[in-house]
Amino acid sequence: MDSVLRQLPPQADANVLVGFDTSDDAGVYRLSPECALVQTVDFFTPIVDDPYTYGAIAAANSLSDVYAMGGRPITALSIVAFPGNGDAAVLASILQGGLSKMVEAGCTVVGGHSVSDPEVKFGYSVTGVVHPDKVWANAGARAGDLLVLTKPIGTGIIATAGKRGAASEVHLAGAVESMLRLNRAAAERLAGCGVHGCTDITGFGLLGHGREMALGSQVTLEIDAAAVPLLDGVRDYARAGAIPGGLRNNRDFASCDVAVAGQIDEDLLAILYDPQTSGGLLAALSDPPPEYPVIGRVTPRQQKAIRIL
Amino acid sequence: MDSVLRQLPPQADANVLVGFDTSDDAGVYRLSPECALVQTVDFFTPIVDDPYTYGAIAAANSLSDVYAMGGRPITALSIVAFPGNGDAAVLASILQGGLSKMVEAGCTVVGGHSVSDPEVKFGYSVTGVVHPDKVWANAGARAGDLLVLTKPIGTGIIATAGKRGAASEVHLAGAVESMLRLNRAAAERLAGCGVHGCTDITGFGLLGHGREMALGSQVTLEIDAAAVPLLDGVRDYARAGAIPGGLRNNRDFASCDVAVAGQIDEDLLAILYDPQTSGGLLAALSDPPPEYPVIGRVTPRQQKAIRIL
Numbered sequence: 001m002d003s004v005l006r007q008l009p010p011q012a013d014a015n016v017l018v019g020f021d022t023s024d025d026a027g028v029y030r031l032s033p034e035c036a037l038v039q040t041v042d043f044f045t046p047i048v049d050d051p052y053t054y055g056a057i058a059a060a061n062s063l064s065d066v067y068a069m070g071g072r073p074i075t076a077l078s079i080v081a082f083p084g085n086g087d088a089a090v091l092a093s094i095l096q097g098g099l100s101k102m103v104e105a106g107c108t109v110v111g112g113h114s115v116s117d118p119e120v121k122f123g124y125s126v127t128g129v130v131h132p133d134k135v136w137a138n139a140g141a142r143a144g145d146l147l148v149l150t151k152p153i154g155t156g157i158i159a160t161a162g163k164r165g166a167a168s169e170v171h172l173a174g175a176v177e178s179m180l181r182l183n184r185a186a187a188e189r190l191a192g193c194g195v196h197g198c199t200d201i202t203g204f205g206l207l208g209h210g211r212e213m214a215l216g217s218q219v220t221l222e223i224d225a226a227a228v229p230l231l232d233g234v235r236d237y238a239r240a241g242a243i244p245g246g247l248r249n250n251r252d253f254a255s256c257d258v259a260v261a262g263q264i265d266e267d268l269l270a271i272l273y274d275p276q277t278s279g280g281l282l283a284a285l286s287d288p289p290p291e292y293p294v295i296g297r298v299t300p301r302q303q304k305a306i307r308i309l
Numbered sequence: 310m311d312s313v314l315r316q317l318p319p320q321a322d323a324n325v326l327v328g329f330d331t332s333d334d335a336g337v338y339r340l341s342p343e344c345a346l347v348q349t350v351d352f353f354t355p356i357v358d359d360p361y362t363y364g365a366i367a368a369a370n371s372l373s374d375v376y377a378m379g380g381r382p383i384t385a386l387s388i389v390a391f392p393g394n395g396d397a398a399v400l401a402s403i404l405q406g407g408l409s410k411m412v413e414a415g416c417t418v419v420g421g422h423s424v425s426d427p428e429v430k431f432g433y434s435v436t437g438v439v440h441p442d443k444v445w446a447n448a449g450a451r452a453g454d455l456l457v458l459t460k461p462i463g464t465g466i467i468a469t470a471g472k473r474g475a476a477s478e479v480h481l482a483g484a485v486e487s488m489l490r491l492n493r494a495a496a497e498r499l500a501g502c503g504v505h506g507c508t509d510i511t512g513f514g515l516l517g518h519g520r521e522m523a524l525g526s527q528v529t530l531e532i533d534a535a536a537v538p539l540l541d542g543v544r545d546y547a548r549a550g551a552i553p554g555g556l557r558n559n560r561d562f563a564s565c566d567v568a569v570a571g572q573i574d575e576d577l578l579a580i581l582y583d584p585q586t587s588g589g590l591l592a593a594l595s596d597p598p599p600e601y602p603v604i605g606r607v608t609p610r611q612q613k614a615i616r617i618l
């Protein structure tokens with residue numbers, strides 16, 4: 001579907017600072033010399049059993065695109081697909097979970113749309129504001145920058161293990177806690193750290209989103225695989241074969257742009273392609289804060305967009 | 310689902326000029342003393358066979374909520390549900406149809422989200438701008454105002470007749486032409502006419518949306534049934550029983566707030582409840598322009614919210 005979307009003729013509009021042709025997390029539209037809107041929409045089918053938690057994760061995930069562009073979310077519209085004969089208490093829990101995260105983010109739900117649908121889906125269209133000169137785009141990474149990642153990865157693998165009944169309660173809870181955590185604090189912490197490029201890690205995984213940053217910025221990202229933070233348990237589940245279909249797709253799509261420099265454990269390499277829900281921020285910046293691990297650096301463009309060390 | 314949405318605790322935010330608790334067409338959020346955002350989201354399953362036309366109608370319908378609030382649409386995010394194994398050419402046509410209307414509206418598509426779904430759905434989240442003092446809310450109608458309606462009604466009945474193979478090509482084409490027409494020109498024409506309250510006519514039909522305006526404004530709308538513009542053919546199809554399920558739902562829900570003063574043809578009364586897609590603007594205003602029919606007037610609140618003459 002992405003290929004169809006990209007075939008559309010772009011609309012000429014000088015106020016579009018970031019459009020959907022650059023693989024960015026959100027669109028950015030200049031309203032005035034001091035104010036631009038950061039806008040994104042995301043929704044998905046349930047990824048956990050508990051409806052309140054599902055709603056909250058969907059909200060955190062939708063908000064994340066705004067944080068990844070350096071924006072402050074201000075309004076949201078809810079998007080609900082739910083069976084006409086479904087349990088109203090379940091729907092209420094989904095909405096309340098979502099609202100809890102919107103309140104935490106200081107983002108006001110001003111409307112929404114719901115449709116009757118046998119398959120539950122939930123998410124938000126979120127609008128934030130950002131100064132037009134302070135947008136964190138995908139394409140801003142510069143040679144010499146360091147790379148920080150603000151959340152551990154592995155939610156896709158742990159969810160897959162969970163569906164097989166193979167994941168421990170502790171590990172599942174760790175993944176849920178990570179998905180529930182807003183990227184707000186991370187974005188606020190990074191704001192003073194000389195960020196040149198930023199993206200959040202979601203469906204394409206660390207290497208997929210890293211590849212887009214590298215291609216957009218015409219640089220290479222060197223990633224120290226051993227420095228990438230992993231959720232507890234994810235290595236064991238990957239070794240046991242709990243590999244989501246999305247991981248294979250991400251690897252098939254992006255691996256031609258990835259060079260592997262040294263000896264690296266195959267399971268660890270797979271994890272770097274794991275699709276994340278409500279993942280952390282990957283930032284290219286000059287002054288890394290001590291709170292987040294440095295997982296690599298930006299170099300002038302080499303043969304491949306990504307080099308794994 | 311609406312009842313579940315309304316149970317949610319509202320978020321206290323003084324910048325919300327219009328929230329989702331007032332049955333308005335869109336949310337309005339003040340960004341500055343001179344600028345407010347008008348935001349709406351809408352998407353639905355195909356209502357016509359031709360994919361390009363379906364996309365264009367979905368776009369016109371999504372934009373309409375912004376026009377109904379007195380806003381000027383600036384950005385849109387597309388919302389796509391399409392089968393993973395569906396025909397990419399069909400999807401491309403839907404998107405191109407939508408884009409054609411966005412271009413006509415001067416509204417820039419800055420992003421979107423697509424999901425794989427056996428049931429096709431399409432629409433947009435649209436953001437417009439409006440001066441905070443010039444918002445056309447549902448609740449602003451004043452006794453003494455006249456009521457104008459900027460499009461004929463009957464798209465639901467004609468679509469139902471079409472599904473039965475009972476509608477003529479000419480009548481179907483008339484309904485499609487009406488659904489495709491943006492409310493932009495109407496909104497621009499009405500802007501100088503002393504508009505106090507406005508809504509667009511969509512799923513709840515003329516009487517459903519009129520009822521919401523009346524209740525929100527604490528007034529009664531007197532509607533001259535004979536003055537309401539109808540699409541060609543709709544009376545015949547109504548008489549022949551082409552009554553959409555949504556019409557019955559609208560009548561069941563709203564008729565307790567509707568008084569019928571005189572003798573009125575039952576088919577015509579039914580048409581007043583017909584759910585519209587991309588319907589016209591119903592405006593309560595002081596200076597009706599000659600281009601649009603006056604269909605009634607606003608009076609101090611009587612026993613019922615609506616009185617049909």
